[in-house]
Amino acid sequence: MAASTLTPPRIRRRCTVVLEGCVQGVGFRPAVHRLAVGNGLDGSVRNTLQGLLVDVEGDESAIARFLDDLAAFAPVGGAPSRRSVTWEQPTGLERPFSIDASLRDGTTELVPVPDLTTCDRCLAELTDRNDRRYRHAFVTCTTCGPRFTIVRTLPYDRDGTTMSGFAMCSDCRREYESPFDRRLHAETISCPECGPALSLRDRDGRLIHTADPVETVAGVIARGGVVAVKGIGGYHLACDATQAVAVEELRKRKQRESKPLAVMVKDLAAARTLCHVSDGEAQLLMSAARPIVLLARRAATRVAGNVAPQSHELGLMLAYMPLHHLLLEAVDAPLVMTSGNATDDTIAHVDDDAVHRLRGAADLFLLHDRPIHVPCDDSVARVVRGAPRLVRRSRGYVPLAIRLPVRAPRPILACGGELKNTFALVRGHDAFLSQHLGDLSNERAYRSFVDAVDHFKRLLDLAPEVAAHDLHPAYRSTVYAQSLNGVERVAVQHHHAHIASCLADNAVDRRVIGVAWDGTGYGVDGGVWGGEFLVADLAGFERAGHFEPVPLPGGDAAIREPWRMAAAFLRAAYGDTMAKLDLPFLRRLDPAAWRTLSQAIDRGLNAPLTSSAGRLFDAVASLLGVRDRVEFEGQAAMELEALAEPRADWTYATGLTETDGTMVVRTQDVIRGVVDDLLCETAPATISARFHATLVDILLQVCTRIRQHTGVGAVALSGGVFQNTWLLGAALDALETAGFEVYSHRNVPANDGGLALGQAAVAARRMSGKDSG
Ligand SMILES: [Zn+2]
Numbered sequence: 001m002a003a004s005t006l007t008p009p010r011i012r013r014r015c016t017v018v019l020e021g022c023v024q025g026v027g028f029r030p031a032v033h034r035l036a037v038g039n040g041l042d043g044s045v046r047n048t049l050q051g052l053l054v055d056v057e058g059d060e061s062a063i064a065r066f067l068d069d070l071a072a073f074a075p076v077g078g079a080p081s082r083r084s085v086t087w088e089q090p091t092g093l094e095r096p097f098s099i100d101a102s103l104r105d106g107t108t109e110l111v112p113v114p115d116l117t118t119c120d121r122c123l124a125e126l127t128d129r130n131d132r133r134y135r136h137a138f139v140t141c142t143t144c145g146p147r148f149t150i151v152r153t154l155p156y157d158r159d160g161t162t163m164s165g166f167a168m169c170s171d172c173r174r175e176y177e178s179p180f181d182r183r184l185h186a187e188t189i190s191c192p193e194c195g196p197a198l199s200l201r202d203r204d205g206r207l208i209h210t211a212d213p214v215e216t217v218a219g220v221i222a223r224g225g226v227v228a229v230k231g232i233g234g235y236h237l238a239c240d241a242t243q244a245v246a247v248e249e250l251r252k253r254k255q256r257e258s259k260p261l262a263v264m265v266k267d268l269a270a271a272r273t274l275c276h277v278s279d280g281e282a283q284l285l286m287s288a289a290r291p292i293v294l295l296a297r298r299a300a301t302r303v304a305g306n307v308a309p310q311s312h313e314l315g316l317m318l319a320y321m322p323l324h325h326l327l328l329e330a331v332d333a334p335l336v337m338t339s340g341n342a343t344d345d346t347i348a349h350v351d352d353d354a355v356h357r358l359r360g361a362a363d364l365f366l367l368h369d370r371p372i373h374v375p376c377d378d379s380v381a382r383v384v385r386g387a388p389r390l391v392r393r394s395r396g397y398v399p400l401a402i403r404l405p406v407r408a409p410r411p412i413l414a415c416g417g418e419l420k421n422t423f424a425l426v427r428g429h430d431a432f433l434s435q436h437l438g439d440l441s442n443e444r445a446y447r448s449f450v451d452a453v454d455h456f457k458r459l460l461d462l463a464p465e466v467a468a469h470d471l472h473p474a475y476r477s478t479v480y481a482q483s484l485n486g487v488e489r490v491a492v493q494h495h496h497a498h499i500a501s502c503l504a505d506n507a508v509d510r511r512v513i514g515v516a517w518d519g520t521g522y523g524v525d526g527g528v529w530g531g532e533f534l535v536a537d538l539a540g541f542e543r544a545g546h547f548e549p550v551p552l553p554g555g556d557a558a559i560r561e562p563w564r565m566a567a568a569f570l571r572a573a574y575g576d577t578m579a580k581l582d583l584p585f586l587r588r589l590d591p592a593a594w595r596t597l598s599q600a601i602d603r604g605l606n607a608p609l610t611s612s613a614g615r616l617f618d619a620v621a622s623l624l625g626v627r628d629r630v631e632f633e634g635q636a637a638m639e640l641e642a643l644a645e646p647r648a649d650w651t652y653a654t655g656l657t658e659t660d661g662t663m664v665v666r667t668q669d670v671i672r673g674v675v676d677d678l679l680c681e682t683a684p685a686t687i688s689a690r691f692h693a694t695l696v697d698i699l700l701q702v703c704t705r706i707r708q709h710t711g712v713g714a715v716a717l718s719g720g721v722f723q724n725t726w727l728l729g730a731a732l733d734a735l736e737t738a739g740f741e742v743y744s745h746r747n748v749p750a751n752d753g754g755l756a757l758g759q760a761a762v763a764a765r766r767m768s769g770k771d772s773g
């Protein structure tokens with residue numbers, strides 16, 4: 001009773017806290033410093049090769065408060081971190097809390113940080129005439145600015161970034177070192193005195209002297225010009241999105257006839273004047289990653305129709321670096337901001353190369369002298385059924401780890417596919433998916449793939465012992481995997497990888513009915529698959545059903561020319577009597593071209609059979625007169641979807657045949673239904689809706705049969721066809737109503753951009769089974 005409860009004894013304690021995960025470059029060290037000093041604690045914080053090491057010493061209750069405060073601290077980007085606390089013997093020394101030099105001991109377990117959009121406080125300084133960073137196009141702080149695209153090595157220190165060439169002025173140095181400044185240890189700190197600067201060049205690369213490069217550029221854009229603008233992950237081509245003539249000129253120069261172009265606006269209010277924006281979409285637009293968000297376009301807007309022809313959607317993004325804010329302020333109009341390249345090429349990011357490659361496209365170049373170490377395209381996303389879903393996962397998301405449902409006992413490199421390529425490196429549970437690298441049949445894209453693999457290996461300090469790849473022997477990613485020495489190889493079938501990707505995206509490892517619908521993928525029988533029903537888990541799969549194979553006349557040419565698929569499907573459904581059908585499509589068809597094609601099919605010349613769902617969409621689009629030739633894969637399907645009425649009143653009866661336990665969907669029945677409707681002049685919008693609903697009907701029928709046979713009650717939807725929001729929404733509704741548990745994509749694309757994650761998950765599962773067995 002003698003000890004008074006009013007004055008508890010002060011107990012001096014000391015503990016170390018290890019923080020792992022995405023903890024460097026997001027403002028953790030300054031936050032730890034602030035919290036420690038605020039609670040009157042001594043000690044230090046430093047970057048390590050594993051994350052952050054915090055060492056605090058002081059009053060026991062103050063340490064407890066500090067640990068609570070630290071747990072409540074949420075860094076930008078919301079990346080998860082893990083922490084462990086160890087109690088130590090107090091030193092008893094007075095040592096004012098400090099940020100110490102990075103430790104470089106042990107093995108690397110760092111998670112690098114993606115590029116972060118400009119924060120509100122930096123934006124306020126940018127527009128404050130009295131601030132010393134007024135109109136400084138490179139204003140950043142501890143919680144914002146470029147990261148992934150400027151980091152050469154880890155831990156995240158200025159010396160390891162492309163800012164290393166800029167020596168801090170005395171004012172910046174003072175802020176950098178001051179415990180009370182919000183730029184304490186801001187590695188990208190700079191100001192107009194000491195930081196990067198803007199410059200202008202003409203088409204021949206000659207410097208243009210001007211008092212204010214941004215104003216000059218704004219003038220050129222206002223007069224309908226096209227300007228190449230260096231950004232965070234590469235160059236954009238910019239023009240005034242409200243001037244149809246300027247947009248047309250940009251299209252001509254970029255050789256991009258009709259593919260939708262992205263538009264940048266300054267803020268959410270500006271976005272709302274152009275598109276309908278739900279709360280979920282607003283959140284996605286405003287997120288630190290700042291992706292291009294596909295939104296429903298308003299009926300009457302300032303944006304020219306040729307920005308996104310044949311579409312009800314517009315891809316909008318908000319300004320995400322200070323330069324964009326200055327530019328949009330000066331132009332005062334929404335800007336087309338499309339990646340600086342010719343169609344199918346990689347984004348230009350090195351200054352001299354950019355001027356060389358884009359001189360035919362741009363009237364003027366707006367450059368800066370902060371090097372881009374890693375090129376990185378803008379990400380693309382949309383909200384379906386309230387959930388954000390990535391269509392292209394790149395800037396702002398890369399290189400955040402995706403946690404696999406299974407731990408890889410050894411480091412894995414998953415090489416991805418051929419189109420929309422990304423690769424993944426796996427360490428333990430963490431899969432690090434690369435930025436979008438594009439079509440590897442393009443030489444420049446292949447070189448950037450090889451460079452990016454090397455960069456990720458160095459950054460993560462990882463030497464893969466396993467290489468996962470597609471079954472297709474001619475994919476360059478496969479050939480690359482085959483060329484690696486001293487690694488074990490795991491071949492993963494294309495559609496199995498799609499389904500595994502969807503499982504990994506949902507952090508589950510269980511047996512599902514996998515519906516994998518896409519353009520093409522190499523089957524285990526060497527065939528061209530693409531309308532697949534698999535019973536699968538991460539370890540393996542069986543092919544339970546597929547679309548009836550039809551010839552792909554002319555091979556790859558049939559992908560570029562949907563009319564070939566329409567003809568092939570008509571022939572499959574009607575044989576020689578197809579010529580008697582009174583269809584507008586047949587009146588358009590060149591008889592000579594069709595005769596040649598038909599003979600080639602008969603002789604089996606360059607007309608492999610395919611079960612592709614994507615090609616069925618192409619065929620119907622062509623029959624309806626939507627499009628006979630495409631500029632990019634999936635274009636005809638996108639336009640067919642845009643055409644569809646929101647609801648269907650009818651579906652086309654479609655038969656299933658069953659051989660040896662495999663179900664075959666009689667797609668020619670679908671074609672007959674479409675043709676009957678065309679013959680009685682049903683509106684294309686109605687036919688398109690009926691066609692979509694028919695596919696949902698087929699999906700439900702086949703899944704129900706498989707459930708009866710196998711007892712598997714969960715479905716995973718993957719493959720590029722499920723980027724079709726009409727189809728995805730209706731499929732989710734139908735399957736859930738029928739009592740299925742349904743998995744669909746969120747964090748990685750349903751298209752081939754997600755393949756690497758699936759390959760990684762399959763390889764990890766097979767390794768873990770083997771290594772423990
Ligand atoms: Zn900031």
Ligand SMILES: [Zn+2]
Pocket residue numbers: 168169170171172173190191192193194195
């Ligand atoms: Zn400075």
